[in-house]
Amino acid sequence: MAPRNGRKLTAAVIGTGFSGICAAIKLEKELGINPQLFEISEDVGGTWHANTYPGAECDIPSHLYSLSFELNDTWTKHYSAQAEIYAYLRRVAKKYNLYEKTKFETEIVHAEWKEQQQQWLLQWRNTKNHQETGSGYYDILFAGLGPLRVPNIPSEFAKFQGPIVHTTQWDSTLDYSNKRIAVIGSGATAVQAIPELRKVASHVYSFQRTPAWISPRDQFTYPSLLKFVFRWLPFLMRLYRIFLYLQHEMYYVSFGYHNSFLARRIQAGMTKIVAWRLKRAGRPDLIPVLTPDYPLGCKRIAKSELYLEALAKPNVTVIKSGVSDIKERTLMDKDGNAHEVDILVLATGFDVQGFTGNLDIYGRNRMLLDQKWRKDFPKTYKTVTVHGYPNFFMLLGPSAALGHNSVVTQIEIQVDYAIKCLKHMVRNNLAALEPKESAQELFSKNLQKDFNGTVWKGGCRSWYMNDAGEIYGLWKGPIMSFYWALRSPNFNDFIEYKKMPRVHL
Known part of the structure; x- marks a missing residue:
């Protein structure tokens, strides 16, 4: 689909995780645009290339955590490990x-919308040789940066005089065997890493100010016969995927409104399961320590059949108070106890609030996006476009993640929305599109209003929430509501830019 003046549109895609790969494929298939992709690391895969910590797995079923147009009949387990998802993304990219x-x-160190050229100017450099630089102009910019990209490394841990490893920057050359290891954090990463670290460490100290809700996984290996059936009868594999999708959509009904009768009953059941698992492991004393005091789902529910059992082992100590001070290799907890360790593992998550990390994205009038979003609630229009940033499409940015289902489905809906916008632009021989400020304000206002009464405003602090207590990291409802909101762009809500004579300075 070429523009009427005959010149093909150009597009840049930043990132080669699920978002970037999906955008690049759809740009070529739907619009005939051959995009230029930029990747900061040495291979595709995004999160699944970067995160190699022990136990790294997905908590969404494999057949659901994949692109709908590239189903995979060879998944080995119900929940795939990092290496298998990484291999899948490499196959798709090839x-x-x-x-x-x-x-x-x-x-990419600088991205700026140039009014006169009606294009994005990108400037980049080689990560190993900063003297090797380049730049280029592109009509369209997709940011597939991913929210889980820039590690959150609290400054107070710099005092530790030993190896410090963040889970997203795992040092596989370090010898963890027979070491005393402190793990800071109790989110999904810690839940996966601790059971593996415990197997090799002499002792693991789990520092967790707030315990996580832990749901048992229905992990299993797919038999060869089922994989054979999926290969030769792919419609059955698609039906199975639909079943998984509907199953996970029901999770929103189960805990999304925590004061409902159903949510209260499910939380009561989860509380009993936690107690039963710890009693079975011989550690009933850990029940009050590891049972959260906030509603189920307020923070992301972690899935593991190993974590609670690992915390109950003799070589693991759970410390429910945070770190108050560090002296050389000794961590002082807030109860006054000292814990000397050899290695400090930070499972402290990511700097999500800025979304753009160290990438400077300047829109019209040189508005810096990171500064704009850190100062105020990160407003978007339909989670994909941003007022003041023409032809810019953000994937899995503010208000687009999920606490109950597959974000890959969210990504595909966002990319399809962007493609519809671009097709409108081409049909009408436009230079650019951006949402009106009034439309963006109304969308953001309604988004926040719809969170009232949901579990995500149930009284806990999570990475979904900014310092002002606003939910900025999640979509407000199930995926079906996301699809409905983005199914058909309303171009009355957009500013349309006519083409001007283009001059490159």
Whole structure:
């Protein structure tokens, strides 16, 4: 689909995780645009290339955590490990020739909308040689940065005089065997890593100010016969995927409104399961320590059949108070106890609030996006476009993540929405589109209003919430409501830019 003046549109895609790969494929298939991809690391995969900590797995079923147009009949387990998801993304990238279109080990350091050119100017540099730089103009910019990208490393831990490892920057060359290891954090990463670290460490100290709700996983291995059936009868694999999707949509009904009768009953059942698992492991004393005092779902529910049992082992100590001070290799907890360790593992999550990390994105009038979003609630229009940033499409940014289902489905809905916007632009021979401020304000206002009464405003602090107590990291409802909101762009809500004579300075 070429513009009427005959010149093909150009597009840049930042990132080669699920978001970037999906955007690049759809741009070529739907619009005939051959995009230029930029990847800061040496390979595709995004989160699933970067996170190699022990026990790294997905907490969404494999057949659901994949692209709908690239189903995979060879998944080995119900919940896949990092290596298998990474391999899947590499296969998809190779199939669609994305490696040839990607500048690897390339960091975008500056992106700016140029009014006169009606294009985005991108400036980049090689991550290993900062003297090796480049720049280029593009009509369209997709940001597939991912929210779980920039590690959150609290400054107070810099005092530790030993190896410090953040889970997203795992040091596999370090010898963890027979070491005393302190793990800071109790989120999904810690839930996966601690059972594996415990197997090799002499002792693990789990520092967790707030325990997580832990749901048992229905993990199992797919038999060869079922994989054979999926290969030769792919419609059955698609039906199975639909079943998984509907199952996870029901989770929103189960805990989304925590004061409902159903949510209270489910939380009571989860409380009993936690107690039963710890009693079975011989540690009933941990029940009050590891039973959360906030509503089920207020923070992301972690899935594990190993974590509570690992915390009950003799070589694991749960410390429910945070770290108050660090002296050389000794961590002082807030109860006054000293714990000397050899390695400090930070499972402290990511700097999500800025979303753009160290990438400077300037829109019209040189508005810096990161500064704008850190100062106020990160407003978008339909989670994809932003007022003041023409032809800019943010994938899995503010208000687009989920606490109950697959974000890959969210990504595909966002990309399809962006493609519809671009098709409208091409049909009408426009230079650019951006949402009106009034439309963005109304969308953001309604978004926040719809969180009232939900579990995410149930009284806990989570990465979904900013310092002002606003939910900025999640979509307000189930995926079906997300699809409905983005199914058809209302172009009355957009500013349309006519083409001008283009001059490159």
